[in-house]
Amino acid sequence: MQLTLWTYEGPPHIGAMRVATAMRGLHYVLHAPQGDTYADLLFTMIERHGARPPVTYTTFQARDLGSDTAEIFKQAVAAAYERFRPQAMIVGASCTAELLQDDPGGLSRALGLPIPVIPLELPAYQKKENWGASETFYRLVRTLAGPRTDAPRIQASCNILGPTSLGFRHRDDLREVRGLLGELGIAVNVVAPLGATPADLGRLGQAAFNVVLYPEVARSAAQWLERTHGQPFVETAPIGVKGTTAFVEAVAALAGVDSAPVLDGEGSRLPWYARSVDSTYLTGKRVFVFGDATHAVAAARVATREIGFSLVGLGTYSREFAREVRAEAESHGIEALVTDDYLAVEAAIAAAQPELVLGTQMERHVAKRLGIPCAVISAPMHVQDVPARHAPQMGFEGANVLFDTFVHPLMMGLEEHLLAMFRDDPEFHDGVAPSHLGGRPREAEAEAEVVVAAASTVTPVVWSIEAERELKKVPFFVRGKARHNTERYARERALPLITVETLYDAKAHFSR
Amino acid sequence: MTALASPLAAPVPCGPEIRHERGQRAVFCGLTGIVWLHRKIQDAFFLVVGSRTCAHLIQSAAGVMIFAEPRFATAIIEERDLAGLADAHEELDRVVRRLLERRPDIRLLFLVGSCPSEVIKLDLGRAAARLSGTFAPDVRVLSYSGSGIETTFTQGEDACLAALVPDLPRGNDDSLLVVGALADVVEDQFARLFADLGIDRVRFLPGRRAADRAPVGPNTRYLLAQPFLADTARALEDRGATRIPAPFPLGAEGTTLWLAAAARAFGIAPSRVVAATEAGRARAGRALQAHRAALAGRRVFFFPDSQLEVPLARFLSREMGAELIEVGTPYLHRSHLAEDLALLPDGTAVTEGQSLDDQLDRCRAARPDLTVCGLGLANPLEAEDLATKWSIELLFTPIQGYEQAGDLAGLFTRPLARRARLEG
Numbered sequence: 012m013q014l015t016l017w018t019y020e021g022p023p024h025i026g027a028m029r030v031a032t033a034m035r036g037l038h039y040v041l042h043a044p045q046g047d048t049y050a051d052l053l054f055t056m057i058e059r060h061g062a063r064p065p066v067t068y069t070t071f072q073a074r075d076l077g078s079d080t081a082e083i084f085k086q087a088v089a090a091a092y093e094r095f096r097p098q099a100m101i102v103g104a105s106c107t108a109e110l111l112q113d114d115p116g117g118l119s120r121a122l123g124l125p126i127p128v129i130p131l132e133l134p135a136y137q138k139k140e141n142w143g144a145s146e147t148f149y150r151l152v153r154t155l156a157g158p159r160t161d162a163p164r165i166q167a168s169c170n171i172l173g174p175t176s177l178g179f180r181h182r183d184d185l186r187e188v189r190g191l192l193g194e195l196g197i198a199v200n201v202v203a204p205l206g207a208t209p210a211d212l213g214r215l216g217q218a219a220f221n222v223v224l225y226p227e228v229a230r231s232a233a234q235w236l237e238r239t240h241g242q243p244f245v246e247t248a249p250i251g252v253k254g255t256t257a258f259v260e261a262v263a264a265l266a267g268v269d270s271a272p273v274l275d276g277e278g279s280r281l282p283w284y285a286r287s288v289d290s291t292y293l294t295g296k297r298v299f300v301f302g303d304a305t306h307a308v309a310a311a312r313v314a315t316r317e318i319g320f321s322l323v324g325l326g327t328y329s330r331e332f333a334r335e336v337r338a339e340a341e342s343h344g345i346e347a348l349v350t351d352d353y354l355a356v357e358a359a360i361a362a363a364q365p366e367l368v369l370g371t372q373m374e375r376h377v378a379k380r381l382g383i384p385c386a387v388i389s390a391p392m393h394v395q396d397v398p399a400r401h402a403p404q405m406g407f408e409g410a411n412v413l414f415d416t417f418v419h420p421l422m423m424g425l426e427e428h429l430l431a432m433f434r435d436d437p438e439f440h441d442g443v444a445p446s447h448l449g450g451r452p453r454e455a456e457a458e459a460e461v462v463v464a465a466a467s468t469v470t471p472v473v474w475s476i477e478a479e480r481e482l483k484k485v486p487f488f489v490r491g492k493a494r495h496n497t498e499r500y501a502r503e504r505a506l507p508l509i510t511v512e513t514l515y516d517a518k519a520h521f522s523r
Numbered sequence: 524m525t526a527l528a529s530p531l532a533a534p535v536p537c538g539p540e541i542r543h544e545r546g547q548r549a550v551f552c553g554l555t556g557i558v559w560l561h562r563k564i565q566d567a568f569f570l571v572v573g574s575r576t577c578a579h580l581i582q583s584a585a586g587v588m589i590f591a592e593p594r595f596a597t598a599i600i601e602e603r604d605l606a607g608l609a610d611a612h613e614e615l616d617r618v619v620r621r622l623l624e625r626r627p628d629i630r631l632l633f634l635v636g637s638c639p640s641e642v643i644k645l646d647l648g649r650a651a652a653r654l655s656g657t658f659a660p661d662v663r664v665l666s667y668s669g670s671g672i673e674t675t676f677t678q679g680e681d682a683c684l685a686a687l688v689p690d691l692p693r694g695n696d697d698s699l700l701v702v703g704a705l706a707d708v709v710e711d712q713f714a715r716l717f718a719d720l721g722i723d724r725v726r727f728l729p730g731r732r733a734a735d736r737a738p739v740g741p742n743t744r745y746l747l748a749q750p751f752l753a754d755t756a757r758a759l760e761d762r763g764a765t766r767i768p769a770p771f772p773l774g775a776e777g778t779t780l781w782l783a784a785a786a787r788a789f790g791i792a793p794s795r796v797v798a799a800t801e802a803g804r805a806r807a808g809r810a811l812q813a814h815r816a817a818l819a820g821r822r823v824f825f826f827p828d829s830q831l832e833v834p835l836a837r838f839l840s841r842e843m844g845a846e847l848i849e850v851g852t853p854y855l856h857r858s859h860l861a862e863d864l865a866l867l868p869d870g871t872a873v874t875e876g877q878s879l880d881d882q883l884d885r886c887r888a889a890r891p892d893l894t895v896c897g898l899g900l901a902n903p904l905e906a907e908d909l910a911t912k913w914s915i916e917l918l919f920t921p922i923q924g925y926e927q928a929g930d931l932a933g934l935f936t937r938p939l940a941r942r943a944r945l946e947g
Contacts, residue, residue, distance in 0.1 A: 012572070012598040012614040014621060021579040044638040046552025046671025049580045051899030061906030063899065070548045073641070073672040087547070094880060106574035107638035107672070110605075135574060136602045 017353045017373055019328035019391055023133035023143025024105045025050055030147040030228075031101060032064040032176040036208035037151075038097035040088045042080070042108035042115055045070040057394050058177055067091040069108075081113040088119050092126070099127040099155065099209035101147065106135035127209065129154050139351075141227040141303065141329060144175055148204055152232040155212035159240050162217070167266040168198040170218045172233055172244075173225035174205035179306060179390040180404045181205060182397075184224060187406030188249060191259060192222075194273045197266045204228075216240045220265045224248070224405070227303055227329060249405045250309035251317050251413065252279050279407035281414045285318050293418065297492070299324035299365035301348070301356055301374050302389025304332030306404070308339045310369045310388045313413055315343065320417075323363040324348065326356065353377070364492045367421060372396075382487070384420035422488065472498045474509045481511045496521045539864055539871040541855065546878025549899050550828060550853055551584070551915075552671030553679025554637065558585050559918060560683055561594045563704045566630040566733050569595040570622065571669070572615065572647060573637030594629070596622065600639055611643075615650050616657075619664075629662060631733035633683065636668035663733065665690065675853040677751040677829045677918065680704060684728060688758035691728075694738020698724035699785060700764065702756070703749030706921035707731070713748075713772075713924060716782060719799035722789050728755075739764055744788050746781070748772065748923060750863070751830040753856050770862040772923045773831075773931060774838035775807035780862070803925030810929025811842060817936040819844035824891035826900060827851035827877050828914040834863045835895070835917065836871070843932060847871050848889045851882065893935060910938050 024041060031039040032054050041047070048068050054060045069087045071080050088102060102115040116130025129150050133143045171188060174181035185205060192199055200218035201211045221236055221244035223229045233244040243265055249258035256274060263270035284290065298320040300311045304327045314320040325340040326348030327333065333349040340347035348359050357377045360368060368378040368385040372393050378385035387396055388404070403409040474482070478497075485493045493514070500517035501509050554577055557569045571577050578597035585593065598618045604611045615634075623629060632654070634647045651666035658664060667686040669679040684702065699722050701713060710727055717725045726737030728745075741763035747756065750771050760766070769784030770777050779800055786796045823845045825832040832852045839845040847868065855875040857864075867873070874882070886894060887907065894904055894911045901911040912935055922931040 012600060012604055012611070012618050014596055014618045015575075015578045015599045016593075016596045018575060018578045018582060020575075022575040024576075025579065044552070044671040045548050045550060045675065046554070046580070046638070047576065048549045048899060049551055049555075049583055051549065052897070053583060055900075055902045056898050059902055061902055063903045068547060071672065073670075076642070076672065090880075106576045107642055110639060110642045134602075135576070136600065136605060139575065 019351050019353070019371065019373065020140035021050070021053075022106055022135045023138045023140060023146070024103060024131075024135065025053070026140040026143025026145070026228075027101065027103060027131055027133060027147040028054075028064055028066055029140075029144050029175040029177050030151070030204045031066060032060070033174065033204040034065075034207050034209070036098040036210070037065060038091050038095050038100050039064075039066045040084070040091050040100060040102045040115070040119075041066055041068050041105055042084050042087075042103065042111075042113060043068045043070065043105035044107045045072050047105050047107075054176055057392065058397050059394075060176075064176075065095065065097070071108075076111075080108070080111055081118055084113055084115060085118050085122060088124070088128070089122055092122075092124050097126065097209075099129065099151075100124070101129045101131055101151070103131035103133055104135075109135050127154055142331060144228045145231050145331075148172075148175075148228055149231040149235060151204075151209070152212055152215065153235055155209050156215040156236065156240070157213055159216060164219045165198060165200060165217050166219070167196060167268055168200045168218045169245075169262065169266065170200050170215055170221045170236075170242075171202045172221055172223050173227075173229035174202065175225075175228055176205070177390065177392075178205075178225065178228075179303075179388075179392055179396065180402060180409075181225070183401050183403035184405040184409065186401070187403040187408055188222070188224060191249065191255070191273055191406055192262065194276070195259065195263055195266065195268050195270065196272070197262060197268060216242075218242065220244060220262075222262060225305055227305060227332065248305055248309045250306075250409060251313035252281050252407065252410045253316060254309055254312065255279070255406055255410065277407070279410040281317060281407075281410040284414050290319070290418075293421070294319045296320045296367055296421070297323040297363070297365045298367045298369060298417075299360050299363050299374075300388070301326045301328075301360075301368075301370040303327060304329040304336050306389035308336060309404075310413075311339060311343065313410070314369065314417060317410070318414065318417060320367065323365050324359055326350065326359065364495050366488060366492075367417070369417065381491075384422075384488075386416045386420050388416070472501045472509055473507065475511070477511050478509045478514050481514055493518070537869055539850075539867045539869075539873045541873045541875060544874055544876045544878045544881070546876075546881065548675075548853070548877045549826075549879050549897060550877070551676040551897070552580070552638070553669035553674025553676065553682055554581060554635065554671075555584050555676055556669060556679030556683060557581060557595045557635065560680060560704060560729070563731065564631065564729050564733065565731055566628060567594060567633060568622070568626060568629045568631070569633045569635055570619065571595070571597040571635045571637055572640045572645060573597055573600065573635075574639045575599055577637045577639075594626070600643075605643065611645055612650060612653075616654065619654055623658060623662060632658075632662055632664045633686070634664065634666040635683075636666065636670055638670045638672050641668060641670045641672060663690065677749070677831075678754075678854070680749070681752045681754050684752065685754040685758045687729060688739070688755060688762065691736050691762070692738045693740050693762075695740045695742055696724055696738065697742045697789075698726060698738070698744070699789070700726050700728055700737050700739065700743055700745040700759070702728045702745050702747050702752055702759070704729055705748055705923060709921045709923050709927060712926055716799060716803070716924075717785070720782065720786050720789075720791055720795060722785060722791070744785075746785050747859060749831075750834055750856070750860055751854075753854075753859065756859065766859075768858075768862060770837065770866060771831075771834040773834045773928075774842045775804055775811060775925060775928050776842055777834060777838055777863075778807070778923070778925050778928070779804060800925075807925040807928035811932055813929065814932035814936045815843055817939055818932065820846060821892040821939070822846045822848050822889070823935075824848045824886050824889060824894045825850045825852075826882065826886075826894065826896035826914070827853040827874070828895075828897055829918060830854055830856075831917055832895070833860050833867070833873065837863045837866045838931070839935065840868055840871075841866060842928075843935075845893075845935075848891050849874055849882075849885060851877060853877070893939060895935075910942050912938050 119128040223233045223246045245261045247258045249255040322343040327336045328351040337347040369388045497517040647666040651664045654664040665686045667682040739762045743764040746767045767788045769781045772778040772781040836850040849872045851874045901913045
C-alpha cells in the first residue's frame with residue numbers, strides 16, 4: 012500500500028474518459044460502482060463542458076454483487092447504444108469492477124451490436140491516467156484506422172495526434188499548430204482525439220505523416236501507424252521559439268515544403284523581450300521545473316536557453332517518460348527527479364532553493380508555502396488553468412505566453428534593486444508578499460525553514476545574534492539561498508558559530 | 524368534490540406520491556463525507572483504504588483543501604496487496620505507523636473502507652481492533668465503510684457516526700443528544716436555544732474532539748439534526764436511546780417544530796417555547812421575506828444527492844411558495860422523514876433512487892425554473908438554458924436554524940438573480 016494524499020494522475024479509466032470526451036460519436040460504457048461518476052465533474056467544472064461526458068456507468072451497488080453484475084453491464088451497453096446511437100463504443104472496467112472479473116469485451120460481443128465495440132484493458136492497480144489515455148487512443152486507432160491500402164496519400168498532409176479533454180492548454184495549442192501548418196501549406200487530414208469521430212479515425216491512413224503533440228497520449232498510436240501505414244511522425248514539441256523552429260523545419264522536411272513562409276515571418280516577441288535590458292536581472296535566476304515529461308522538458312529548455320535562467324531542478328511524475336527527462340536533466344548537469352510523491356518534490360524544491368518554480372497545481376501550493384514565486388506549466392490543473400482567453404503554450408504565440416507566464420510571478424528588476432538599496436522601506440519590506448501570494452503578510456519564511464530543516468538531516472549550525480540580524484537585511488527573495496549557502500560554508504569548514512564575517516565570507520565564496 | 528361525485532369514488536389523494544427508480548445513478552460515494560467530517564472532529568484522521576480512484580475522488584471533491592495538510596489520506600492498494608490478504612494487513616499496519624509518527628497530534632483514526640477494500644473483503648474492523656490495541660491509549664482506531672457500493676454521499680457521515688456510537692460511555696442521565704455534524708456556529712446557536720428552553724444536558728454527536736464523548740443510556744433522547752442518519756439512529760437505539768420525532772431544522776418553521784418537539788419530549792410548556800424562539804423566528808421571518816418574491820411560484824426540480832431534498836422541498840414550498848415538480852432522493856427513510864413528508868403538498872412526486880437518463884428526460888420535459896443537482900449535471904443543464912443550484916453547497920454551508928434561514932433561501936435565489944442580471 013502506498014500512503015497518498017495528493018495524486019498527480021487519476022486512475023487509467025480517467026485517461027480513457029479524456030479520450031472519449033474529446034471525441035464525437037463515441038460512447039464509453041464503464042463498469043463501475045456507484046460514486047465513480049464523480050469524474051464527470053472534472054469535465055463539467057474544470058473544463059466547463061456544456062454537455063455531460065459521453066460515459067455510461069453501470070453504478071452497481073452492494074446488493075447487485077450477489078446477483079448479476081454482468082447482466083447489469085450488458086443492459087447498460089444495450090441501453091447506451093439505443094439512446095445515443097454512437098458510431099463506436101469503448102467498454103471497460105474501473106478499479107472495483109476489475110476485481111469482479113466480469114468480462115466487458117465478451118459481454119458486449121454477445122450483444123452483437125452493429126458498431127465496433129472496443130474493449131479496454133486498463134490495469135488500475137499498476138497504471139495511471141496518462142497511460143490509460145494512451146492505451147485507449149492506441150486501441151481506437153488500431154481498431155478503426157483499418158489496414159494499409161494502396162490508395163495514394165494526400166500530398167503534403169498530416170494528422171495531428173494527442174489533444175484530449177483536460178489536457179493542459181490543448182485547445183489553444185491546437186489552434187497555433189493548425190496555423191503554422193496552414194502557413195506552410197500542409198493540409199491537416201484528421202485531428203484526434205479532440206474533435207474526431209470514429210469515422211475520422213478510419214481516414215487516418217490518408218495522410219502523409221503524423222504530428223504528435225503530446226507523446227504521453229499519442230506516441231503509441233503514432234508508432235502503430237508508422238508500422239502499419241508507413242507514416243513517419245514528428246514528435247518535436249513546438250514549445251518556445253527554438254522548439255517551434257525545430258518543429259517547423261521537421262514538418263516542412265517531411266511534407267517536402269519550404270519552411271520560409273513561417274520562419275521568415277513575424278515569429279515571436281520572446282527573443283526581443285528576453286534581450287531587452289530590463290530582462291537582464293533574469294540572468295541566472297534559479298528555476299525548478301516539475302510536470303509531465305513533455306511540458307517539463309520544454310519548459311526547462313525555454314527557461315534556460317531562451318530566457319537565461321539556471322536550471323536547479325527538473326523532474327516528472329510520468330514514469331513512462333523517465334528516460335527523456337533524465338537525459339534532459341543530464342544535459343543541464345543535474346539529476347532528474349522521477350517521482351509521484353509530492354513530499355519528495357517538496358523536499359527537492361526546499362533543498363534546491365530556487366527563485367522560481369514551474370510546475371503543476373501541487374508545486375504552486377508548495378511554492379506558496381515556501382514563499383517562492385511560481386507558474387503552472389503542466390497538468391494536473393485547476394479551473395484557472397483553462398482560461399477564457401487564448402493562452403497556448405505551443406507556437407510563436409505560445410512563446411509569448413510563456414515569457415509572460417515565467418516572468419510575471421517575479422518582481423520587476425527595478426523593484427528588486429530598490430529593495431536591495433532600501434531594505435527597510437515601509438512599503439517594500441519582508442512583510443509585503445509578492446503579488447502572486449495575494450499581498451498578505453508573509454509568514455512563509457518560518458515555514459520554509461522548517462521544511463528545509465525537515466528535508467536536511469545534517470546537523471544544525473549555530474548563528475550569532477548579529478549574523479541573524481544581518482541575514483534579515485538580505486532581501487527576502489534570496490534570503491533562503493543566503494542562509495543555505497552560509498550554513499553549508501560553515502559546515503564544510505566545521506565553524507562552531509556563524510558570525511557576520513562568516514555570512515560575508517560565504518557570500519564571497521559563492522558569488523562565482 | 525362536486526355534488527355529482529359518487530360517495531364511493533376513490534379517496535382524495537393524500538400526501539406525496541412516492542416512486543422508486545433503478546438505473547444509472549450520478550451521485551457521490553460516502554467517502555465524500557470526509558471532506559466536512561475531518562474539519563468537524565479536530566483531532567481525527569481519516570485513512571481511506573482504497574484505490575487511486577478513491578484518492579482522486581477526494582482530491583477532486585476537497586478541491587483546494589488538499590493543500591492545507593488536511594487530516595485525511597488514502598492507502599492506495601497496489602497489485603501486491605491483491606495477491607494475498609495476510610500481507611495487506613501488514614501493509615496497513617506499516618502505513619498507519621508511518622502516518623501516526625508524522626502526525627502525533629491525532630487522537631482518533633478512522634480506517635475508511637472503499638469499494639475495492641469491500642470487494643476483496645479486507646477486514647478493516649479487525650484491523651481497527653488490532654491497531655487500537657497497538658496505539659492505545661493515545662489513539663483510538665475505528666472503522667467504517669464509505670464505499671460507493673454501500674453508501675451514497677452523506678451516508679458516509681452516517682456510517683462514521685454509527686461507528687462512534689459503540690465507543691460512547693454509558694450514562695443514565697435524562698439528556699438530549701443532537702445527532703449530525705453541524706457547522707460550529709449553528710451548533711452554538713442551538714446550544715443557546717436549548718438552554719433558553721431549559722434543557723440543560725445537551726450534547727452533540729459528533730463532538731468537536733475525540734475526547735468529547737457524550738454518555739448514552741436508556742434515558743437519552745436524541746434529536747436528528749440531519750435526515751441521513753439511519754444507521755446511527757439504530758446504533759443509538761441499541762444503546763437504549765429514544766428518538767424524538769421532528770421535521771428537520773431548515774427554515775423558520777422547520778426550526779421551530781424541531782425545537783418544539785424537543786421541548787415537548789422534556790415536558791416544557793409551549794409558552795416557554797414561544798418565548799425562547801420569538802426573537803429568532805422574527806429575525807428569520809424578516810430574512811426570508813426578502814427572498815420570497817424571487818421564489819414564489821417558481822417550479823423546482825430536485826435530483827437525488829444527499830437525502831436533504833425532502834426537508835428542503837418542504838421549506839421551499841411552505842415557506843417560500845415554490846412549486847415542486849419532482850423531489851429526487853437517493854434513499855428515503857420513511858419514519859425519520861415522516862414529519863417532513865406530511866408537510867409536503869398532496870401529490871408531490873417524490874422519487875427514491877435514480878435512473879439518470881430517464882430523470883433527465885423528465886427534467887427537460889418539465890423545464891423547471893430551478894434545478895437542484897450535482898456538479899456533473901449543473902453546467903450541462905445551464906447550457907440547455909435551465910437554471911441550476913448545485914447541491915453540494917447545501918452540505919458545505921451553514922443552513923440550519925433561524926439565523927441561517929435567510930442564507931438558505933439565498934442559495935436558491937442567487938442563481939435566479941444572476942440570470943436576471945446577465946440577461947438584463
